[in-house]
Amino acid sequence: MPISNFHSHCNFCDGRASMEQFVQYAVAKKLSAFGVSSHAPVPFASRWAMKADDMPEYIQEFNRLKKLYATKIELYLGLEIDYFANEKMAVFDAVKNVGLDYRIGSIHHIDNFPDGTRWNIDGSEKVFKLATEQIYNNDVRKIVRRYFELSEEMLCNASFDIIGHLDKIVPNASQFAEFSIADKWYNNLMLSLLTTIKEKQIIVEINTKSFLGRGITFPNQQYFKKINELKIPVMVNSDCHYPDLLTAGFNEVYVLLKDAGIKSVITRKANKWLEVGLV
């Protein structure tokens, strides 16, 4: 049985259905809790983030649904907040007083192209390759190191509850023969990041967005044992943009977690994070 989901995108940002349609799906899937987490407004024009002007309506609509569905599901107000290399804390500061129930910290952008164009690490393989050539001197390891450097920086500078898709750089970096998640240098980066996460007591989301398509989670399932060893709390989220993918891959990933020795996941009840056992 799926437990809860705290990472999804409705049409306040780049999701493909209304907030209410997502809530109705969450009720139909019998989730005990559901969190809305649109992309927080960013300090430049974008097609994927919520507009700053829409924030009051986002909160108003959430409050309407929270009341309307109160007897059916617990709803929580969140945002997926970007940490940028250049603007640093701009986004975190902008949403400081919004009254969120929780915050997901994520990295989608690291450096810009020489002409100033922004580059999203999660775009096409072709654009990723172009970025490798133009920004990082044809060295994919430089991109990966830079991504992890910023992830560490985000953990030290910003305060949030959950780290989103922590190795999202992997699929695009894997198109290069010079990169493999089996590499020792890469494993050292991951272990260092997980150690910082442990110190900061942040929840790691196990993001299932690419599980049905590519058979991988973020962080990759090869780290589940290490996460268990470090006793880092985890929650399973789908990061879906369509309601029917709300719990995609959840049952399979619960099994993988259990196989790695992880016996419980984090959810939220009565406004508090708590662990629930995987049955």
Ligand SMILES: [Zn+2]
């Ligand atoms: Zn994201």
Ligand SMILES: [Zn+2]
């Ligand atoms: Zn997301």
